[in-house]
Amino acid sequence: MALKSKIDPLSKDEINTIHDASIELLETCGIAFKSEEALTVFRERGAKVDGQTVYIPQKMAENAMMRCPSRFRFQARNPDHDLLIGKGFAVQPNTGPTDIQCQDNGRRPAGLQDYINLQKMCQASDVANIVGGLPVVPQDIDLQDMHLRLMYETIKHTDKPLLSYCLDGRQAAQVLEMVDIAFGRSNVLQNSHVVGVSVNPLSPMAYGPDAIETMMVYARHKQPVFILPCILAGISGPVNLVGTVVQQNAEIIAGTTLIQLINPENPVVYSPSSTVGDLNQGQYITGSPEPFLINSANLQLANDLYKVPTRIMCGMTDSDEIDCQAGYETEQNLMMGMLTGANILSNCLGTLDALMVTSYEKFMIDEELFKRFHRITDGLEVTQESLSLDIIREVTSGSSSFLTHESTFRYCRNYWRPSVSSRGRHKNMLKGIGSEDLVGMANKKYKQLLQACPETMIDPALDEELKAYMSRKLE
Numbered sequence: 001m002a003l004k005s006k007i008d009p010l011s012k013d014e015i016n017t018i019h020d021a022s023i024e025l026l027e028t029c030g031i032a033f034k035s036e037e038a039l040t041v042f043r044e045r046g047a048k049v050d051g052q053t054v055y056i057p058q059k060m061a062e063n064a065m066m067r068c069p070s071r072f073r074f075q076a077r078n079p080d081h082d083l084l085i086g087k088g089f090a091v092q093p094n095t096g097p098t099d100i101q102c103q104d105n106g107r108r109p110a111g112l113q114d115y116i117n118l119q120k121m122c123q124a125s126d127v128a129n130i131v132g133g134l135p136v137v138p139q140d141i142d143l144q145d146m147h148l149r150l151m152y153e154t155i156k157h158t159d160k161p162l163l164s165y166c167l168d169g170r171q172a173a174q175v176l177e178m179v180d181i182a183f184g185r186s187n188v189l190q191n192s193h194v195v196g197v198s199v200n201p202l203s204p205m206a207y208g209p210d211a212i213e214t215m216m217v218y219a220r221h222k223q224p225v226f227i228l229p230c231i232l233a234g235i236s237g238p239v240n241l242v243g244t245v246v247q248q249n250a251e252i253i254a255g256t257t258l259i260q261l262i263n264p265e266n267p268v269v270y271s272p273s274s275t276v277g278d279l280n281q282g283q284y285i286t287g288s289p290e291p292f293l294i295n296s297a298n299l300q301l302a303n304d305l306y307k308v309p310t311r312i313m314c315g316m317t318d319s320d321e322i323d324c325q326a327g328y329e330t331e332q333n334l335m336m337g338m339l340t341g342a343n344i345l346s347n348c349l350g351t352l353d354a355l356m357v358t359s360y361e362k363f364m365i366d367e368e369l370f371k372r373f374h375r376i377t378d379g380l381e382v383t384q385e386s387l388s389l390d391i392i393r394e395v396t397s398g399s400s401s402f403l404t405h406e407s408t409f410r411y412c413r414n415y416w417r418p419s420v421s422s423r424g425r426h427k428n429m430l431k432g433i434g435s436e437d438l439v440g441m442a443n444k445k446y447k448q449l450l451q452a453c454p455e456t457m458i459d460p461a462l463d464e465e466l467k468a469y470m471s472r473k474l475e
Contacts (some may be wrong), residue, residue, distance in 0.1 A: 003379040007339045008304075009297050015305050018242070018297070022250040025205075026056040031254045032206035037216065054254070055216035061253050064260035070306045072224065072267040074130070075192045077182060083129055085269065086309040086343055089377075089384070090165055091370065092130035093122050094347045094358050095198060095313075098137050100360040101352060103443045104209075107320075110136035110358070116153050118350075118358065120152075120453040123158040123448065127367045128349060132163040133198070135349070136358050147171045148178065148470045155182045155466065162195040163226075169213030172197070175475055176221050181235035182458075182463055189221045193195050193267055194226040200273075201251040203229055205237040212258070219259045224267035226311055227255040232277035232284060233277025233294065241276075241290060245297045248274050252298075258270050269344060271311040286316035286354045287329035296340040303341045303361055312337045316355055322362050322439050326352060330362075330369060338373050345370075361442035368419045375416045420445055 010018070018131040030053040038047050048055040071086030081185065083090050100110040107413055118135040122128040132154045132260055147167050154162060155178065164175050179195045180188060188194055197218050208216075218225050229251045231237035237244040256268045275284065275291040295312055302310045314337025317329035330348075337345050347355060348370060350363035380386075391407050394400050402408060420441045456463065 003339075003377045005310070006341050007296055007336065009293060010298050010300050012304075015301055016392075018246055018249060018301060019305060021246045022253060023058045023061055025246060025250045026061055026254060029205060032202075033212060033258070034202075034209050035212040038212045038258055041258065045261050056254060060261075062258055064257040065253060065306045065308070067260045067264050068268045068306070069127045069258060069265055070307045071309065073222070074161040074174060075188075075194045075198070076154075076159055076161045081129070083161055085267070088343070089338065090129040091127050091348060092311075092344055093118065093133045093135040094349055094351050094355070095134050095165070096137065096355055097135070097351065097358040098139065099129070099353075099357045100136055101362075102446075103361055103439055103441050104361065107357060109139040111140040112149070112153070114138065114139040114358075116157060117360075117450055118363075119154050119157045121360075121363060121449055122349070123160060123457070124449050124453055125367060127351075127370045128158060128162050130245050130344070131158040131160045132195075136164050145474060147175055148473060151175050151178045152466050152470060155179075155451070156458050156463065159457055164195055164197045166197065166199045166210050166214045168210050169217050171174055172214045172217040175413040176217065176223070178466060178469060181231075181460065181469060186462060188221065193222065195271070196226055196267075198226040198228050198271070198320070199255070201227070201229045201255060203231045203251065204247060205254075207250065207255060207258075215255060215259055219262040219266045222263060222266060223253075225238055225259055226268060226269040226271045227252045228271040228273040228311075231274035233274065233276035233290070234279050235282070237274065240367065242292050242297075244274055244294050248272050248294065248298050249301055252406065267309070269309045269311045270298070270302035270306065271304075271344075271346075273313050274298075284354050285318050286313075286333070287318040287349075289332065292333070292336040294339065296336065297466040299340045299342055309344070310342045311344035311346055312340065312342040313347040313355075314338070314342070314345050315369075316351050318354050319368050320353040320357065322352070322359060322365065326362070330366065334366070334369055335373055336378070338377055360446045361439050364420050364442040365411075365438065366446045368421060371419070372416065401472050 032052045033054050034052055042054045043049045074083040074085050076082050093361045099107050100114040101107040114136050115138050124129045199214050215225050225319040231244050231248055233244040238249045252270055259266050272295040274294050278285045299310050302308050314333045315330050316333055317326040319326040336346050349366050350358045351361050395402055
């Protein structure tokens with residue numbers, strides 16, 4: 001049975017207070033939408049529009065939140081990988097690192113081959129449930145071509161639910177066309193939820209053209225939109241953490257309102273992703289405890305009041321190498337992410353240096369960390385058998401021992417075991433075996449994983465069709 005407790009930083013009254021403050025902000029301060037098409041949608045539905053500022057009335061905002069489905073099926077090309085988003089945990093790739101790091105070559109700008117490797121690793125992983133996104137941003141391909149090439153490589157090497165990233169409207173539509181091709185042009189975009197997208201408000205209290213175009217294209221194709229404010233408290237949001245909670249909530253509600261006006265009941269994933277700014281140096285940080293005070297409060301609003309699916313970033317560290325700091329900051333963030341009730345966990349597979357780097361070795365280490373915490377959140381199952389009364393009676397009567405009891409032999413392999421961590425390393429080193437450290441073991445594991453991956457997961461006909469589509473769009 002799942003762990004009973006989770007982290008709820010707010011009381012019921014505080015939830016309502018923050019909601020009311022968010023609505024007040026939308027009604028009196030408004031939020032900028034830098035798109036005439038979006039302004040027209042709001043204006044025609046009765047919202048006050050002044051220049052690029054939209055003043056969203058309470059009824060419109062609350063109706064939008066109520067229209068969002070509490071769960072949705074995220075369909076994969078392989079039905080065995082379908083997900084029910086809104087229940088339990090799912091894990092997606094990292095988003096946004098520009099560099100890659102490994103023990104052999106150190107840190108360097110990421111390339112397309114690194115992107116391919118990470119898609120293969122996510123496909124092979126028994127932790128990652130979602131593929132695509134931007135686990136690294138390849139620095140060796142043209143930005144104008146990147147959206148097509150990355151979706152092609154994701155389709156080629158995976159068959160799990162797909163994630164894309166924010167683009168302009170034309171590029172977003174092209175990505176959806178490629179997904180339609182991958183699913184056999186079966187009208188899948190109108191009938192199923194098969195590809196999600198992450199978009200960021202332009203904090204404070206604004207949405208830029210690309211985010212708006214992406215949201216509108218995906219909503220018109222009935223695909224899930226993840227809304228991710230990335231506010232820096234003290235820089236792009238109030239220095240007071242509660243103020244940032246209010247602003248973050250208002251920004252998510254505003255984006256959700258536009259999506260629901262375009263396509264009522266379109267899936268939206270409430271995705272608080274804010275942190276505090278390092279005001280000594282004016283930089284982005286991820287290892288501080290404060291981000292989870294902000295984001296766990298927002299998650300509680302989503303879970304308890306709005307009842308919509310949620311996502312959180314939760315495996316980050318400010319350390320730029322795999323060291324003690326990386327370990328305890330990642331552990332803090334991953335545990336908090338899992339105990340705050342998020343449905344999708346992001347940036348928890350290999351991130352270093354405040355999301356600037358993805359590490360191959362840390363990917364493997366973070367997989368183990370996730371499995372550790374997943375075992376904890378599984379909790380305990382209390383049944384007549386698990387109470388073990390008969391076993392205790394037998395052993396205490398002197399007829400047996402727990403070590404040799406039949407039940408121990410039956411269930412001893414059910415205990416959790418590490419995948420890269422060592423048990424008894426010093427003892428093994430004295431014997432001249434198993435002398436690799438944690439990073440060395442993770443290095444070996446990720447190479448073995450990649451070596452076992454197939455070269456492609458699509459048939460030649462689909463491969464040719466996707467390449468032909470890209471060639472036409474790049475002419």
